[in-house]
Amino acid sequence: MILVTGGTGTVGRELVGRLGAGWRVRVMARDPARVAGLVRVVGAAGRVEVVGGDYRDPRSLAAALEGVQTAFLVTTDVAGGDDERFLAAARGAGVRRVVKLSAAAVLDEQADDLITRWQRGMEDLLRVSGLEWTLLRPRAFVSNALAWAPSVRSARIVRALYGSSPHACVDPRDVAEVAARVLTQEGHAGCAYTLTGPEAVTAAGQTEQLGRLLGIRLRYEELSLDEARAAWAGRYPAPVVQALLESAQRQRAGAKAGVTDTVGALTGRRAGSFGGWARDHLAAFTPVG
Template structure:
């Protein structure tokens, strides 16, 4: 039995589906009693950030996939409960900024704290230190649908964004193959892209000409706060972009080494998500 904590997030949802396709038994921990899950997946209802709310833990847990966002600050308590039910390994999502600092230190420190708690759990562990997700670009969808223009700061900020499906496939390997214990994998996409590159590739997927318009960081901050987002969101976003505009984020070949194929490109992700950005142009 594999337990996925954060089963309705991008990576967790994909990992659940992959595990089921290979015939594994899966329990998905979710706050949502109506969470839509693949056939045969056991729903374990409860709030991972409040471990005492999870009252139906399965027994004989082989491995746990942990999303720090879902766990909140309760990593140690969650893993203690899993270990008491036989868990034999844990795979934890983490961030590239743990080893390649960018943005405000406090955000990387949150992931370092999770990694510390995972190590101290006593379970064999694997960390997946991920670059920014390609799916983060969905934040541009309202602008693209409305105007065809993305207005943001730091257009030259460059990273190697990763497809969440690659992360999930690596996670499943690490959950089901014991040789990955004790490894911290730095996972990125195959190619460095700045923000203008991403907008262009989304436009190519749509068959439309999109534009990137540079505005000031303060304008971006005001717009995000005006949408009701908490201050941490623009702090995290703009701090990272400012640093990636000075020096690009890392690019690794780790996905290819682990999966035996190249990492999926941002263009592939964009082509899969055209519906979010608007109707593709007629050919």
Template sequence: MILVTGATGNIGRSLVGRLAGAGAEVRALTRSAGRATVPAGVGVVEGDLDDPGSLRPALTGVEAIFLLRTGDTDTSQILKTAAEAGIARVVTVSSLLAQTHPDSSVGRTLLRGEQVVRDSGLEWTILRPWEFFSNLLFWAPAIRSDGVVRAPRPGLPSPAIDPRDIASVAASALLEDGHGGKTYPLTGPATLTPQEKIAAISAALGRPLRFEEDPSLATEDPADDLAAAVSFPGVCAVASPGALSTVEDVTGVPATAFRQWAIEHADSFR
């Protein structure tokens, strides 16, 4: 049995489907079971990661867990509860900022969280993705209204990744041996500027769109690159590690191209 936390999110929803499609016994954890839509045969249980004690019923009979940490979640207590329940394997999501900016406040926080997982006594795999394609849905209202995305800066080339590819790597780590003790940096197959991203969305919609820089939109300290990196989704303000081949190396399937994602999600921008 595999327990998937964050089962209704961008990664978790895809992961549940992949695991179920592979014939695994899957249990989806959500705060509201009544609103969860899962494949046939997948069990749905309620639980709150901020209340580790509430997870005990969900952990019964589970052998591996996909842990999507959020906010101030007490990861150490969750993993202690998981170990007491007999769980042997954990796969968790961190961020590539732990690698690229380890001395920043964000990087230090991520590294502390990763170390808790490494010290848990469970067989662990850590996934470090760069920014998600799905962040671009933040642009949808502007694209629908006047076809112009305005941002405070031009942005840097960024190898954003499809959350489904993160789920694919997670599925491999949960279903296969040989991934224990591995930390996987994950990116999409190419680095793209915001202008190139909007060009791909434009092609998918079949109508002209444009990207405009408007410095007056900046709200964060201009010296804080990491704050700038997350303040306007889809517009990366920090240097990336470049496109990496990890998704294909682990799964045998190349990472999804952004143009393909744009075609599949075109209705979200119409």
């Protein structure tokens, strides 16, 4: 039995459809109804079990982990505690292996922001858990560009911070494909995989590519630090906003431009590009009228 947490998240929703026939799959979510809808969409109904579960509810964790051999772990609470509770429950349930979604920033010696410190701590917990472990460390997802969709549709504008800074962002579908292979194959215990796209791109360059694909002229507008802080403040608490600003500054210094071929080595094909992802998601950006 494979347990997938974060089933409605960016990677989890792609992963569920990639765990093929022959594998018993269970998806844990605080809102099982959302996952049930996703399971139907990806054509996995009948072979994927959906259960309610909360990291802060030991009973629900124990029920979700019953009979599970391998788990895909996604957590998002930088206050901490969720990983520790999950790993304790996994040990108690006899789980053998945990595949953890982390981030490439943990390898950057200059990265000392709140989010990266939390991710390093979560990796350390897994390493000493007594369970078999594998770490997936992607760069940011190309799908983060969906945040531009409203301004592209309404005004044909992309607004971003440090638009000329390169970033080897990765297609979340590639991360899900790697996760599916690691979850269902042997030989990955004790491994940490850094996952990037095939090239480093900039927000300004992505804007140009997106405009060509849409057949329209898009304008790129650089955000100031204050404008970026104000935009993120509407979505995240202040400490997370500060961490995102520090992360953007590291990107500006070139810390996120490095490319790996890990996706190719693990899947047998070239990692997907921003252009390929954008081509498959043009409907989200198509201007009204």
